[in-house]
Amino acid sequence: xxxxxxxxxxxxxxxxxxxxxxxxxxxxxxxxxxxxxxxxxxxxxxxxxxxxxxxxxxxxxxxxxxxxxxxxxxxxxxxxxxxxxxxxxxxxxxxxxxxxxxxxxxxxxxxxxxxxxxxxxxxxxxxxxxxxxxxxxxxxxxxxxxxxxxxxxxxxxxxxxxxxxxxxxxxxxxxxxxxxxxxxxxxxxxxxxxxxxxxxxxxxxxxxxxxxxxxxxxxxxxxxxxxxxxxxxxxx
Amino acid sequence: xxxxxxxxxxxxxxxxxxxxxxxxxxxxxxxxxxxxxxxxxxxxxxxxxxxxxxxxxxxxxxxxxxxxxxxxxxxxxxxxxxxxxxxxxxxxxxxxxxxxxxxxxxxxxxxxxxxxxxxxxxxx
Numbered sequence: 001x002x003x004x005x006x007x008x009x010x011x012x013x014x015x016x017x018x019x020x021x022x023x024x025x026x027x028x029x030x031x032x033x034x035x036x037x038x039x040x041x042x043x044x045x046x047x048x049x050x051x052x053x054x055x056x057x058x059x060x061x062x063x064x065x066x067x068x069x070x071x072x073x074x075x076x077x078x079x080x081x082x083x084x085x086x087x088x089x090x091x092x093x094x095x096x097x098x099x100x101x102x103x104x105x106x107x108x109x110x111x112x113x114x115x116x117x118x119x120x121x122x123x124x125x126x127x128x129x130x131x132x133x134x135x136x137x138x139x140x141x142x143x144x145x146x147x148x149x150x151x152x153x154x155x156x157x158x159x160x161x162x163x164x165x166x167x168x169x170x171x172x173x174x175x176x177x178x179x180x181x182x183x184x185x186x187x188x189x190x191x192x193x194x195x196x197x198x199x200x201x202x203x204x205x206x207x208x209x210x211x212x213x214x215x216x217x218x219x220x221x222x223x224x225x226x227x228x229x230x231x232x233x234x235x236x
Numbered sequence: 237x238x239x240x241x242x243x244x245x246x247x248x249x250x251x252x253x254x255x256x257x258x259x260x261x262x263x264x265x266x267x268x269x270x271x272x273x274x275x276x277x278x279x280x281x282x283x284x285x286x287x288x289x290x291x292x293x294x295x296x297x298x299x300x301x302x303x304x305x306x307x308x309x310x311x312x313x314x315x316x317x318x319x320x321x322x323x324x325x326x327x328x329x330x331x332x333x334x335x336x337x338x339x340x341x342x343x344x345x346x347x348x349x350x351x352x353x354x355x356x357x358x359x360x
């Protein structure tokens with residue numbers, strides 16, 4: 001219910017506030033609304049007028065993305081003039097939301113299509129997570145600048161290190177923490193970048209998802225192994 | 237589903253802007269593999285014994301040194317170009333003249349940083 005209310009706040013049209021009531025309205029009530037409108041009855045009957053407006057609003061919202069089959073069901077009674085204007089013939093069926101074609105209450109379908117969960121599930125527009133990943137990519141990049149310089153200098157100093165030297169070097173808690181941070185942050189940064197590459201070039205939803213999951217799993221295993229090794233060296 | 241995917245590299249004429257952008261991706265992939273090599277080195281130190289000896293032998297072999305040098309190059313480039321990207325994110329350097337000159341600066345920094353590291357490794 002709160003989903004719908006949120007959706008209604010975004011709409012600019014008149015009569016939007018009534019959709020909460022509308023959601024509870026049965027088909028019969030709606031039919032009454034249409035009948036009332038057709039018979040020339042004016043705004044005196046408040047409840048049936050709301051229903052009529054809501055019908056029209058729902059149909060209008062669907063105009064840009066939907067095909068005529070559903071539109072005919074919802075819009076005929078209100079306004080027959082623009083009935084089939086946007087019938088694009090259904091050539092690219094993949095982009096059409098199949099759910100919206102079933103002959104159901106148009107206002108409910110409209111509310112469903114605008115709900116965040118539905119958009120998220122269908123991958124329509126922003127799932128409101130893109131900016132967070134973008135920020136993490138930049139922040140990890142920023143953190144990696146000093147860490148990578150420290151790491152490069154350390155590697156240069158460790159060039160001819162024996163095993164004893166290496167153990168001694170890694171056993172320092174400060175170095176262990178810095179190295180753990182470097183590897184974990186670098187892996188986080190790498191997972192984001194490689195995921196973007198996979199999303200660009202791997203075709204097929206199942207394969208793409210599988211690749212991303214394998215990538216994330218591998219990064220997790222590597223990070224865990226490094227931290228375990230560092231703990232072992234520090235407390236040995 | 238037959239939606240368009242990203243255009244492939246061969247469609248474009250090489251320019252300093254596009255070449256550096258592509259190199260950023262390739263060096264990123266290479267550095268992810270480099271992170272794996274670093275992680276393995278830490279684990280090898282913890283395990284010790286023959287595992288550490290074997291790892292050191294691989295890393296100090298000729299091929300190992302060449303790969304490590306390429307990783308240094310990749311790290312220097314990815315970091316320099318990454319700083320360039322962060323500057324763009326902050327809104328700096330969007331004039332085409334600036335974009336090109338910062339690109340050449342990135343390449344210069346890559347060579348300088350890589351040379352610095354390897355001069356120390358080989359001479360000190």
